[in-house]
Amino acid sequence: MRDLVHWVRIKNRSRVIRRRMKRGDYVIVTPPTPPSMLELPVLESARINPATLGLATSEAPDVSIIIPAYGKVDVTLRCLAALHRFPPTMPYEVIVVEDASGEADAERVGLVPGVRFVVNKQNLGFLRSCNAAAQMARGRYLLLLNNDTQVMAEAVDALRRTFDAHPQAGLVGSKLIYPDGRLQEAGGIVWSDGSGRNHGRMGNRFAREYNYLRETDYVSGASIMVEAALWRQLGGFDERFCPAYYEDTDLAMQIRQAGRLVIYQPASTVVHLEGVSNGTDANPGIKRYQYVNAGKFLDKWREVLKRDHFPDSPDNIALAADRARHRPIVLVTNDLVVQPDVDAGSRAIMQSLEALVSLGCVVKYWPENSNDFGHYAETMRLSGIDVITGPQRSDFGSWVQRYGTHLSYVIMHRPHVTAHFLSLVRQYAPQAHVIYYGHDLHYQRVRAQAKVQDDIGMRKAAAELHEVEAGIWQRVDVSVYFSQEEVDSVRSQCPWVQAQAVQAYCFDEVVVPQRPIASRQLIFVAGFGHPPNVDAARWLVKEVMPMVWAQEPDVQLGLVGSKPTPEVLALQSKQVEVTGWVSDERLAELYAASRVAVVPLRFGAGVKHKVVEALSQGVPLVTTSVGAQGLPGLEKACAIADEAQALAQHIVTLLRDEAAWMDQARGAAAYIHEHFSRSSMQRQLAELLQAAAD
DSSP: OOOOOOOOOOOOOOSBOOOOOOTTOOOOBOOOOOGGGOOOSSOTTOOOOGGGTOOOOOSSOSEEEEEEEOSOHHHHHHHHHHHHHSOOSSOEEEEEEEOOOOOTTGGGGGGSTTEEEEEOSSOOHHHHHHHHHHHHOOSSEEEEEOTTEEEOTTHHHHHHHHHHHOTTEEEEEEEEEOTTSOEEESSEEEOTTSOEEETTTTSOTTOGGGSSOEEOSBOOTTEEEEEHHHHHHHTSSOGGGOSSSSHHHHHHHHHHHTTOEEEEEEEEEEEEOTTTTTOSOSSSGGGGHHHHHHHHHHHHHHHHHHHHSOOSOGGGHHHHHTTOSSSOEEEEEESSOOOTTTOHHHHHHHHHHHHHHHTTOEEEEEESSOOOTTTHHHHHHTTTEEEOOSTTOOOHHHHHHHHGGGOSEEEEESHHHHHHHHHHHHHHOTTSEEEEEEESOHHHHHHHHHHHHTOHHHHHHHHHHHHHHHHHHTTSSEEEESSHHHHHHHHHHOTTSOEEEOOOOOOSOOOOOSSOOOOOEEEEEOOTTSHHHHHHHHHIIIIIHHHHHHHOTTOEEEEEOSOOOHHHHTTOSSSEEEEEOOOHHHHHHHHHTOSEEEEOOSSOOSOOHHHHHHHHTTOOEEEOTTTTTTOTTGGGTSEEOSSHHHHHHHHHHHHHOHHHHHHHHHHHHHHHHHHOOHHHHHHHHHHHHHHHHO
16 A cells, blocks of 8 residues: 555536535536537637736746747747636746747747746757756746647646645646647556557547546646656656657656656646647657657666556556556445535545545445536546546446456445445456445434334334345445444444444544634534434424523524425524535634534434534534444543433533633544544555455
């Protein structure tokens, strides 16, 4: 396994209409622009007045954009005009190197305000021009951009953000498209014989397989961003490949050899007029070096290519595109595309997926429902997960029959989905190690609900669920739960099966308040489409809060979360606000404005995200023994009570007692730091994969 690294989710804009959806709904999709209707940032025929561009460059840039040019002034000006239309949001500089073309109007580029225009005294060639420009660059990152390119919206920002999200990245490259909208390259493949392939060439740029962030063999140098310190450490482009060709492929190999990653970033789209820089005829002039340098490249990297790269074959394209020669391929099944800001189960799954990616796994995600659910599928893809959705996908049986022999692990969520898919996985991926993520013991939760509500039908449903779950435990390699209590329960029922506890959630930041907040606001955060949360909301408002209001009549309660049922909506009053779904940003604001968080569950199972989330936000928490399930030692970090009167008194104490409030806030922060760090989640998942394989 690769050394554990910290990877975080990147937020990106949606390509489809965002709305709350239920399973089985249709997605309202914004029709993609047909390839023939691509709107270029700057028309190919446009004549640009250099003085009108005025790039807002900086004397202290974060990114240095290096544009090598050999004449073709109008092409270069259109490249700059695209940067003017879609400028980076971070401080940047632009260095244009004119390589002594001798064209009469070459110096028109120097009239563009904000551009550092350099004219070589003699022709250096593409490679040496890039190396020379990089020496004078002041940015922390270098963006090498061909002069025959046009950046699309957010192209530069997407590349730059990738380095923050993936600290191991050394080089990040763009999606390249032709002016007519067809795909030119979604990362590159290097075969074991040293030959290359532009992945996806002439394909549909919107296709799923070209739109998830991933490691790649190389990215064509038309648009690549490199950490400047790493570039200088490596000495830039290797000058044995002068004047051009294979220098970008060689750089990617060097970066991997230095222990860093080469990443394809589909959120960065760049139009490339391929062939304008050096032509497309391979015989005359500079193009002949494409063949000369291919031999040099093979001689330099022969052993690495033989060891780490696939032979050239149509059957190997998908594997090679994922750099899967020595990386485990993990298939993850679930019911839906995850929506981490909607439900706790989704958040747990998303964080486990991110951890798998950080461990170096190739992650394929198959939701039973093939809808993208607005921006959620795209967000997953830009976190490095291949989300297999859309109207064109095959059925699961056909897919696993085709790809099953390549799978190293299959991680299955939700008992009904697992029961449906498990036989197909065992049939077509017999070598794969199968892990069942139970989240909680579903039958126990339904059984507890039946007891509270005295529901005979619910008791029958609990018994049926128990049968399904017990059957799964006995057919998989490892069953996973979020608490040792649940693992012990599984082992007591089926001593011969393997069960393991793993961390449910992780938090990169924990709020530690410096002083108590002067607020009269209480907050209960939950997904209110879930029966335990509906019951908890009703019990809180009807039984607990009247005793709080009797002592503190000005206290307000917020019921915050998605999918409130009619029962929950009916609780709205002058003292109770039912917010419905809120964004992560708004949720953080609500926590920050609240004096006490309450999680008054009377039944349920497993570790509750709403409990650990409240602890991470620096808000003192009052909960029940059900809310504390699976969290040993929680009594040191919050108040726990099961009777309405005791729960109400804990709330009143935290409203009135500043010292008690601060003690709980500090205890909560300490608990999260100890039990819910990202590094500990990654370590536990690595151990889980090893246990499944043993």
